[in-house]
Structure formats: structure tokens, C-alpha cells
Amino acid sequence: MSSRDNFSLSDSQHSSFQxxxxxxxxxxxxxxxxxxxxxxxxxxxxxxVIALALWIRLDNNFEHDLRRDIKYDGDEEPLRDIKRDMRTGITVVFWVIIGFAIACAILGLTGLLGAAANSRFLLVPYFVAMVFLILLEIAVGIAVLVKRKDVRRTVKDYVYWSYNLNTIDVQAFNFRYNCCGVEGYPNPQCFQNAPTCSSAVWDRLDFTMMVFGICMLGVIVLQIITTLISVFVFTYRRKEDGPLMIPVQEQ
Known part of the structure; x- marks a missing residue:
């Protein structure tokens, strides 16, 4: 092979690498x-999410009647214990949402800075933290599904004992959910097709949980996709042009 052929081959490989x-x-x-x-x-x-959660938490005018009734601690037993459990559950849910939102905000900032700077120093910890966050979100979702029956029972007990003890909560139910009566105790004063407050309150909460769950499922899917793409970004190393073949001089 001539030196011209060798140089031509090396140029071709060089162009292919480029x-x-x-x-x-x-x-x-x-x-x-x-x-x-x-x-x-x-x-x-x-x-x-952080702004909305803080607004709902701090604005006393949001669901004023229900908020006032649930906070009231002067009811008879067992309604007082039921309300205490509800307050504890609401507080836990609030801080879980705030915690996840803060974590997502920090990781979102880390990820966009890492992508902008193409920095492995930022993207590798971002990847590890995102995997942990996604697993934690899935675990929380499973826990919510497992606890769904307990939440349903608590809500229905709250409505039942509110009616049984004739508390001011009943007025809030009737006004807020356009319902009347409670399951198992027909009320002749109720309209024929009016839903019971036990069903109305739970159905509204269950629908809200379902919408929130669908949104979280979409968020988790997008987080998984973003995390996988970030792996490609931080593991990529721009290749060298490739070794050039050393031409062999003919003797």
C-alpha cells in the first residue's frame, strides 16, 4: 500500500470520527x-405547591366553617377523638407536601444548573437524590392506598357522630356539600334525591385524592424520564477524533 493510500485512509477515518x-x-x-x-x-x-399549601394553611377564610368545626375541641366523645385524629392527619399531610415540594425545588434548581453547566459535580448528586426521591414518592403513594379505607372510615365516623350529637358541623355539611342526612339514618326532611352527607363528604375527598394521585403519577413518570436523560448527559464523554493511522513509508 502506498503512502498516499495510507494518508487517504487516515483522513477518511478522521472525518468519520468527526x-x-x-x-x-x-x-x-x-x-x-x-x-x-x-x-x-x-x-x-x-x-x-409551596405557595398554595402555605396559603391554605394560613388563610383562615379558606373553608372557614369546616376549619372552625374541625379545630373545635369541646365536643363529646368519640367525636372529640375523631377530630383530634383528623387534625393530626391534616398536619402530617401538610408537612409531607411541603417537604416533597422543597426537595423538588432544590433538585430542580440543581438539575437545571447542572444541565446548563454540563457539570458532573452537580448532575451525579442530582441523579442519586432523584432516585431516592422517586422511590420515596412511590412509597408514600402506596401508603396512601393502604390507608385509604382507614381515612374513609374516619370521615364517615366524623359525619355520623356530628349528626348523632347534633353539632354545628351539620350546618357546614349541608351548606358546603348540598347534602342531607347520614347513612343508616333516613331523614324525612331531606329531599328524595339528595345525597347523604356521609357519601357527599367522602366522595369529594376521594375525588380530590384521585386527582392528586393522577397528577403525582404524571410527575413521577416525568421525573423518571428526566433522571434517565441526565444519566446520558453526565456519562457522556466527548470522544477524541480517533487515532490516525501512521503512514508506512515504502522501502
Whole structure:
């Protein structure tokens, strides 16, 4: 083989390596943009959730009547214990939501900065933390499904004993949920097609939980996709142009 052929072959391989590197570079750039945008969205959503949770928690005008009735601690037993359990559950749910939202905000900021700077120093810890967060979110979702029957029983007991003890909670139920009576105790004063307050209160809460669960499922799927893309970004190393073949001089 002549030296001209050797140089021609090395030039061809050099061009092939450049084209391959260019394609990989475009893929990495596109992946970084996706990771940046997804983490920016996660950051904004997390901040929105924090703001909404704090507003619901601190604004006494939000669901004023129900909030007032649940906070009231002067009822007879067992309604007082039921309300105490409900207050504890609401507090736990509030702080769980705040905790997850803060974690998502921090990881969203870390992810978008890591994608913008193409920094392994940021993306590797981001990946590890995201895996842990996703597993924790799945565990919480499973726990909610397991506790669903207990929540349903607590809500129905709350409505039942409110009617049985004729507390002011009944007025809030009738006004807020447009319902009348309680399961097992027909009320002749109720309209024929009016839902019982036991069903109305639980159905509204169950629907809210279902919508929240669907939203969280979508968030988890997007988090998994973003995490997998980030793996491609931080494991990629731009390849060298490739070794050039050393031409062999003919003797």
C-alpha cells in the first residue's frame, strides 16, 4: 500500500470520527436542553405547591366553617377523638407536601444548573437524590392506598357522630356539600334525591385524592424520564477524533 493510500485512509477515518462526534454532541446538547426545561418546570411547580399549601394553611377564610368545626375541641366523645385524629392527619399531610415540594425545588434548581453547566459535580448528586426521591414518592403513594379505607372510615365516623350529637358541623355539611342526612339514618326532611352527607363528604375527598394521585403519577413518570436523560448527559464523554493511522513509508 502506498503512502498516499495510507494518508487517504487516515483522513477518511478522521472525518468519520468527526461526524460521529458531531452527532453525539448534538444528542448531548438536546438532552441537556430537555433536562434543563424539565427541571425548570419542576422548580416552578414545586414553588407553586409551596405557595398554595402555605396559603391554605394560613388563610383562615379558606373553608372557614369546616376549619372552625374541625379545630373545635369541646365536643363529646368519640367525636372529640375523631377530630383530634383528623387534625393530626391534616398536619402530617401538610408537612409531607411541603417537604416533597422543597426537595423538588432544590433538585430542580440543581438539575437545571447542572444541565446548563454540563457539570458532573452537580448532575451525579442530582441523579442519586432523584432516585431516592422517586422511590420515596412511590412509597408514600402506596401508603396512601393502604390507608385509604382507614381515612374513609374516619370521615364517615366524623359525619355520623356530628349528626348523632347534633353539632354545628351539620350546618357546614349541608351548606358546603348540598347534602342531607347520614347513612343508616333516613331523614324525612331531606329531599328524595339528595345525597347523604356521609357519601357527599367522602366522595369529594376521594375525588380530590384521585386527582392528586393522577397528577403525582404524571410527575413521577416525568421525573423518571428526566433522571434517565441526565444519566446520558453526565456519562457522556466527548470522544477524541480517533487515532490516525501512521503512514508506512515504502522501502
Amino acid at each position: 461526524q460521529s462526534g458531531s452527532k453525539m454532541g448534538c444528542c448531548v446538547t438536546f438532552s441537556r436542553v430537555i433536562v434543563f426545561l424539565m427541571n425548570l418546570a419542576m422548580l416552578l411547580v414545586a414553588l407553586t
